[in-house]
Amino acid sequence: MTTAVEIIGVRKLFGATTALERVDFEVGAGEFVSLLGASGCGKSTLLRIIAGFESPSEGRVRIHGEDVTRLPPERRPTNLVFQRGALFPHMTVRENVGYGLKVKGWARTRIDARVEEMLALVRLEGFGDREPGQLSGGQAQRVALARALASEPQVLLLDEPLSALDLKLRQQMQLELRAIQKRLGATFVFVTHDQTEALVMSDRIAIMNNGRIVQHGTPREIYRRPNSVFVSNFIGATNLLRGTVDTRNGQASLQTGSGSYVIPATEMHLESGQRMVLSIRPEAVRLQGEGARVNGLVTEIIYQGNNVRVGTRLDPDTIFWAEGRDDEFDGIAVGDTVALGWAEDAATILEDDGT
Amino acid sequence: MLPAGIFYVVFFAIPMLCLLGLSFWRAKGFELIPDFTLENYHKIFTSPLYRALMLRTIGVAFATALIVVPIAFAIAYIMRFVFERRGQLILQIILLSLFSGYLVRIYAWRTILGKQGLLNSTLQWLGIIEEPLEFLIYSNIAVVITLSGLLLPLAVLPLYSAMLNVSRDYIEAARDLGAGKLHTLRTVLVPMVIPGLRTAFAFAFLLSAGDFVTPALVGGSQSMLIGNIIADQFRGIGSNWPLGAGMAFVVVAVMLLAYLSVMRLIRWATRW
Numbered sequence: 001m002t003t004a005v006e007i008i009g010v011r012k013l014f015g016a017t018t019a020l021e022r023v024d025f026e027v028g029a030g031e032f033v034s035l036l037g038a039s040g041c042g043k044s045t046l047l048r049i050i051a052g053f054e055s056p057s058e059g060r061v062r063i064h065g066e067d068v069t070r071l072p073p074e075r076r077p078t079n080l081v082f083q084r085g086a087l088f089p090h091m092t093v094r095e096n097v098g099y100g101l102k103v104k105g106w107a108r109t110r111i112d113a114r115v116e117e118m119l120a121l122v123r124l125e126g127f128g129d130r131e132p133g134q135l136s137g138g139q140a141q142r143v144a145l146a147r148a149l150a151s152e153p154q155v156l157l158l159d160e161p162l163s164a165l166d167l168k169l170r171q172q173m174q175l176e177l178r179a180i181q182k183r184l185g186a187t188f189v190f191v192t193h194d195q196t197e198a199l200v201m202s203d204r205i206a207i208m209n210n211g212r213i214v215q216h217g218t219p220r221e222i223y224r225r226p227n228s229v230f231v232s233n234f235i236g237a238t239n240l241l242r243g244t245v246d247t248r249n250g251q252a253s254l255q256t257g258s259g260s261y262v263i264p265a266t267e268m269h270l271e272s273g274q275r276m277v278l279s280i281r282p283e284a285v286r287l288q289g290e291g292a293r294v295n296g297l298v299t300e301i302i303y304q305g306n307n308v309r310v311g312t313r314l315d316p317d318t319i320f321w322a323e324g325r326d327d328e329f330d331g332i333a334v335g336d337t338v339a340l341g342w343a344e345d346a347a348t349i350l351e352d353d354g355t
Numbered sequence: 356m357l358p359a360g361i362f363y364v365v366f367f368a369i370p371m372l373c374l375l376g377l378s379f380w381r382a383k384g385f386e387l388i389p390d391f392t393l394e395n396y397h398k399i400f401t402s403p404l405y406r407a408l409m410l411r412t413i414g415v416a417f418a419t420a421l422i423v424v425p426i427a428f429a430i431a432y433i434m435r436f437v438f439e440r441r442g443q444l445i446l447q448i449i450l451l452s453l454f455s456g457y458l459v460r461i462y463a464w465r466t467i468l469g470k471q472g473l474l475n476s477t478l479q480w481l482g483i484i485e486e487p488l489e490f491l492i493y494s495n496i497a498v499v500i501t502l503s504g505l506l507l508p509l510a511v512l513p514l515y516s517a518m519l520n521v522s523r524d525y526i527e528a529a530r531d532l533g534a535g536k537l538h539t540l541r542t543v544l545v546p547m548v549i550p551g552l553r554t555a556f557a558f559a560f561l562l563s564a565g566d567f568v569t570p571a572l573v574g575g576s577q578s579m580l581i582g583n584i585i586a587d588q589f590r591g592i593g594s595n596w597p598l599g600a601g602m603a604f605v606v607v608a609v610m611l612l613a614y615l616s617v618m619r620l621i622r623w624a625t626r627w
Contacts, residue, residue: 088528189431
């Protein structure tokens with residue numbers, strides 16, 4: 001796989017504040033990569049640096065091997081889909097989609113054919129003569145996508161394009177966007193703060209925090225093997241058990257206020273007395289389950305339709321969540337004491353970074 | 356809408372209709388005689404003086420608008436897209452400058468453009484010129500410069516307010532799609548602020564076309580505008596209200612025509 005985007009040692013300062021701290025990152029050609037993080041983490045700044053709207057304070061950006069760091073946006077082989085569409089209100093849908101092609105000096109008939117092709121791609125045939133004001137939010141974002149894809153950019157950048165849509169439409173658009181990306185074999189860099197969105201759509205996710213990429217990998221790698229407490233908290237819900245490592249008896253375990261838990265095999269070097277955190281996903285927790293066991297007092301039962309979440313108190317400071325299908329928790333009531341277990345290797349040991 | 360409609364009728368439509376009616380009357384000495392005669396209009400359209408003044412007025416008004424609108428556009432652009440939030444501060448300063456009053460500002464320009472004025476003495480001090488530039492005062496150029504200075508703040512306001520409604524996203528989207536800065540200006544920003552541009556042009560063009568104080572104070576013997584001759588019809592010896600009313604209506608019609616042609620031109624130049 002060739003590399004589409006290379007971010008090499010990019011830093012960005014806005015006055016005295018640092019938006020990005022030395023970011024090194026690559027996006028492969030044909031990949032769908034999400035930059036995921038809370039607002040202010042630097043994800044949009046990084047996207048704008050790739051698009052050319054911000055220039056990095058240090059470092060370089062290459063696209064398909066060409067150094068574009070000093071190129072203005074209009075000379076970069078990238079196109080951006082804006083959060084709020086940014087369709088030109090004084091042009092029709094057709095003129096919007098054809099704008100970039102007209103700027104490039106394409107012939108009228110060629111533009112028209114291409115515009116029709118793009119509108120078909122986003123399933124808006126026959127919408128060419130509409131004004132942007134006559135479109136629904138979902139349609140407007142589809143037009144914005146068609147406009148950005150029309151001149152076949154080498155990399156398509158998307159800045160939270162679905163965040164203004166309601167949930168149902170957003171979920172539908174996620175699948176559509178993914179299907180379009182696969183069909184075209186295009187490279188997409190997608191910025192979002194919505195972890196589910198990132199998990200559903202991406203080949204790879206880069207999680208950002210405080211101007212850094214803290215972890216990147218496939219959705220599965222990131223969900224199953226978060227490399228920090230921050231990531232395990234950010235992606236999905238998790239139970240965190242804090243304690244000190246005990247390596248006596250040949251088997252590493254974590255001593256916590258609520259008991260001692262086996263630490264699964266890890267590449268990390270563990271020493272007795274080290275403060276660590278064990279992260280266990282709620283859906284890995286079973287009632288009367290095999291493996292590690294702990295007793296908890298049921299304090300909350302949250303019915304979610306397809307799933308039920310049960311909160312149990314292990315010790316005064318720790319609420320432990322289990323999640324599973326409705327029938328798994330039949331007959332349990334608040335105030336019951338239940339035994340909880342999980343497969344040992346379903347837990348992840350992490351350094352205690354205080355988050 | 357209704358209160359605005361009533362206001363419009365009482366304070367604009369009715370006085371204008373009265374004036375229109377008056378333009379068909381006759382004057383005999385200081386006496387106004389109700390009539391329905393086209394005599395006034397006949398006089399206007401056959402008078403070489405009136406035609407010359409009309410042409411000069413259109414020229415001065417166009418020149419003023421051509422100076423004012425681009426500068427106002429640039430100032431509004433900088434306020435909106437460079438200074439962003441701090442643009443509001445500049446807005447306050449511009450509003451403050453309007454407090455100084457119309458006549459005071461004309462006199463201020465006189466001290467700048469005069470023979471021993473600020474501009475001439477600075478240029479002499481810098482050694483760029485030896486003798487004062489005579490054409491800077493009591494000339495058509497002085498009228499255009501002064502009118503431009505007077506009307507610039509007024510023209511900035513509608514443009515700035517129109518640009519406040521243009522999200523930076525649109526500018527960036529155009530750049531992102533391959534348009535250079537000038538192309539983005541022509542195909543995206545200008546079409547999106549046409550209402551503001553229209554108002555700014557109307558302020559600059561129509562207010563300078565109707566002005567008669569500036570030519571009197573900084574203009575020369577050949578700088579009289581149509582407003583001066585109309586004003587003369589309404590005051591003092593030799594006044595002729597019906598003739599003045601007729602002149603005023605011809606001016607309204609001509610200015611409206613000129614204004615609409617320019618709007619057409621802008622629309623054509625920014626077509627996509």
